[in-house]
Amino acid sequence: MKRILTNVNTFARRRQSLHIANLRPLSLTNHPRTIPISTITQNLHTASSKQNATPTATPQDVGPSSSSNPQMAFPCLDALETRTSNLLNNSTPVKKFSSGSGPEPSYTSGPHQSFHCPTPLHLDWGGTLSAYTIAYETWGTLNSNASNAILLHTGLSASSHAHSTPSNPSVGWWEKFIGPGKALDTNKYFVICTNVIGGCYGSTGPSSIDPSTTTTSTSNNGGKGEPYATKFPIVTLEDMVRAQFTLLDHLGIQKLFASVGSSMGGMQSLAAGVLYPERVGRVVSISGCARSHPYSIAMRFVQRQVLMSDPNWSRGHYYSSIPPHIGMKLAREIATVTYRSGPEWEQRFGRLRADSTKPPALCPDFKIETYLDHAGEKWCLEYDANSLLYISKAMDLFDLSEGVQKDARVRRESYTLRRGGDIDEGGQCTLTLPDEAYEEQEQEQEEQAPSSSSSSSSHRQPPRDLIAGLSPLKDHKVLVIGVASDILFPAWQQREIVDALKEGGNENITHVELGEDISLFGHDTFLLDTVNVGGVVGEFLKE
Incomplete structure (x- = not known):
C-alpha cells in the first residue's frame, strides 16, 4: 500500500511541476480498486504540505523557462496513462484491440465447439478441476473407422482457431498449413485443435467461473459465481494433454493418426505419445523440447x-x-x-x-x-x-x-x-522463498564436459532418465524439426530429443534442422515457413 501511495504522490508532483499539457488526468474517484479515496486524498494533501513546507528549490524544480534544456516528452507513457484513464471510465473495451499488421498471424478466437467434461481432472501437482470445458475446432472429415484424426497442439497464447471455418472466417494462426493439399491435408485428415486447459479462449482457465462460488451463500455476484483467478490450480502440459484425450473419447477417436505441434505444442505432442503410446500413431515436434531448459x-x-x-x-x-x-x-x-x-x-x-x-x-x-x-x-x-x-x-x-x-x-x-506448495491443515499454500540467497556453485567436471560424439559444446549426451522417459516412443515414427536461428528453443534441444529417442532404440526418426541460410525467422519459423516446415510435415505424414 505504501508503494502504491508513493507512486500516486510522485505522479501528482510530476503533473504539477511539469505542466504537462493536454494530458487527461486519472479519475481516481472512478477507480474500482478497494483503496479508500479518503486515504488517497489525505496522502496527496500530506505530500503537498510537506513539499510546500520546504522552500529550498533546485534548478530542476523551477519551471521550464529557467531550465538549460527543454523537458523531454514521453508519448509512450502518455499513451499508457490515457488507456488506464479510459479503462477507469469504461470507455476502452477489453479484448477488442486489433491484432494489427505484420507477418505474425492473429491469435483471434470466436465461434468454436465446446466439450464439457463433468468428471474431475486430477492434476499433476495435486489440484483438481471438478469439471472442465475444452474449446475446439475441426477441419476435414472423420472417416468411418475414425483412423484419420490429427491432433494439432497450440503454442502458449493461441486459441483453437488454427484455420478459418464457416462460423469464424477470420484467418487462423496456422492458416497456410491446413487445407486441401497442404501440410495437414484436409482431403485426407480430420484435424482437431483445442484451446488448452488454463487458457482464455473458451477452455477452462483462471478467468472461468469457479463452480464452488456459484451459490448465493458463497458468491458476491448474486449466485453467478466468481472467476478462479489465482485460486486456479497449477497445471502442467501433461494435464492439458490428458484433458485433450477426454475430448478424443467424446469424439469416438480411439487412436490418432498423428500428434502434431510446434513450440509449446511440440512439447505437448511428445507428451501425448509418451502418455498414450497406444493411442498415437506418429509424432511431430517442431521447435520444441523434451524438458524445459534454464534459458x-x-x-x-x-x-x-x-x-x-x-x-x-x-x-x-x-x-x-x-x-x-x-x-x-x-x-x-x-x-x-x-x-x-x-x-x-x-x-x-x-x-x-x-x-x-x-x-x-x-x-x-x-x-x-x-x-x-x-x-x-x-x-x-x-x-x-x-x-x-x-x-x-x-x-x-x-x-x-x-x-x-x-x-x-x-x-x-x-x-x-x-x-x-504443501497444503497445511488450514488448506493454505505454505510455499516460501529460500532462507538464503543463491550462491554460485562449482559445476562438476563431468557436467561441464560435452559428449565426445557431439559437434556442439552446448549439446550434451541426454541423461538416462530422459532416455527412459521417452522410451514409450521407441516404436513410433517421429519427426523432429529445429531451427538454427531459434534462440528460445535452440536447435540443440531438438537434437537432445533425437539422441534420447535413438538411445532408447527408436530407428524411425526423421530429424530436420533448418540452417540460417534457410531461415532467419528464429522461433517464429514454424508460423511462417510453409515450404521448409509445412512441406516437411506434409511429406512425413504421407510416408
Missing part, C-alpha cells in the same frame, strides 16, 4: 515478474477492475525479443530510426523499438494475464524424464500437494 525458464520468469509487478494485477483478482495492461505489454515485448533472431532483425530494421529528423527519445525511437512496442500494444488487452502466468509456468515445469513423470503420478494419486 527459456529464465525468460518466462522475467515476463511473469514484470506482469505480477503491475499494481493492477492485484494478485490475480482483477476481473472486476482494470486488467494489468502495462505489465502485459512489457511481458509481451520481452517474449517477442525471443521469438526472432538478431540476423533477421539486422536485415529487417538495421539501425533505422522511426524518424531520423527528430532528436533521440527515451520512448520508442529505433524501428526495432517501435516494432516491440507494437507487439506489446496489440496484445495487452487481448489475452488474459493469469492465463499467461499459468501456461508459461506449465512450460517451465515440463520434463518428460521418467522420474519426473513417476513423481507426478504419485501426487495425482495421493492428492497431498496442491497449487504448487
Whole structure:
C-alpha cells in the first residue's frame, strides 16, 4: 500500500511541476480498486504540505523557462496513462484491440465447439478441476473407422482457431498449413485443435467461473459465481494433454493418426505419445523440447515478474477492475525479443530510426523499438494475464524424464500437494522463498564436459532418465524439426530429443534442422515457413 501511495504522490508532483499539457488526468474517484479515496486524498494533501513546507528549490524544480534544456516528452507513457484513464471510465473495451499488421498471424478466437467434461481432472501437482470445458475446432472429415484424426497442439497464447471455418472466417494462426493439399491435408485428415486447459479462449482457465462460488451463500455476484483467478490450480502440459484425450473419447477417436505441434505444442505432442503410446500413431515436434531448459525458464520468469509487478494485477483478482495492461505489454515485448533472431532483425530494421529528423527519445525511437512496442500494444488487452502466468509456468515445469513423470503420478494419486506448495491443515499454500540467497556453485567436471560424439559444446549426451522417459516412443515414427536461428528453443534441444529417442532404440526418426541460410525467422519459423516446415510435415505424414 505504501508503494502504491508513493507512486500516486510522485505522479501528482510530476503533473504539477511539469505542466504537462493536454494530458487527461486519472479519475481516481472512478477507480474500482478497494483503496479508500479518503486515504488517497489525505496522502496527496500530506505530500503537498510537506513539499510546500520546504522552500529550498533546485534548478530542476523551477519551471521550464529557467531550465538549460527543454523537458523531454514521453508519448509512450502518455499513451499508457490515457488507456488506464479510459479503462477507469469504461470507455476502452477489453479484448477488442486489433491484432494489427505484420507477418505474425492473429491469435483471434470466436465461434468454436465446446466439450464439457463433468468428471474431475486430477492434476499433476495435486489440484483438481471438478469439471472442465475444452474449446475446439475441426477441419476435414472423420472417416468411418475414425483412423484419420490429427491432433494439432497450440503454442502458449493461441486459441483453437488454427484455420478459418464457416462460423469464424477470420484467418487462423496456422492458416497456410491446413487445407486441401497442404501440410495437414484436409482431403485426407480430420484435424482437431483445442484451446488448452488454463487458457482464455473458451477452455477452462483462471478467468472461468469457479463452480464452488456459484451459490448465493458463497458468491458476491448474486449466485453467478466468481472467476478462479489465482485460486486456479497449477497445471502442467501433461494435464492439458490428458484433458485433450477426454475430448478424443467424446469424439469416438480411439487412436490418432498423428500428434502434431510446434513450440509449446511440440512439447505437448511428445507428451501425448509418451502418455498414450497406444493411442498415437506418429509424432511431430517442431521447435520444441523434451524438458524445459534454464534459458527459456529464465525468460518466462522475467515476463511473469514484470506482469505480477503491475499494481493492477492485484494478485490475480482483477476481473472486476482494470486488467494489468502495462505489465502485459512489457511481458509481451520481452517474449517477442525471443521469438526472432538478431540476423533477421539486422536485415529487417538495421539501425533505422522511426524518424531520423527528430532528436533521440527515451520512448520508442529505433524501428526495432517501435516494432516491440507494437507487439506489446496489440496484445495487452487481448489475452488474459493469469492465463499467461499459468501456461508459461506449465512450460517451465515440463520434463518428460521418467522420474519426473513417476513423481507426478504419485501426487495425482495421493492428492497431498496442491497449487504448487504443501497444503497445511488450514488448506493454505505454505510455499516460501529460500532462507538464503543463491550462491554460485562449482559445476562438476563431468557436467561441464560435452559428449565426445557431439559437434556442439552446448549439446550434451541426454541423461538416462530422459532416455527412459521417452522410451514409450521407441516404436513410433517421429519427426523432429529445429531451427538454427531459434534462440528460445535452440536447435540443440531438438537434437537432445533425437539422441534420447535413438538411445532408447527408436530407428524411425526423421530429424530436420533448418540452417540460417534457410531461415532467419528464429522461433517464429514454424508460423511462417510453409515450404521448409509445412512441406516437411506434409511429406512425413504421407510416408
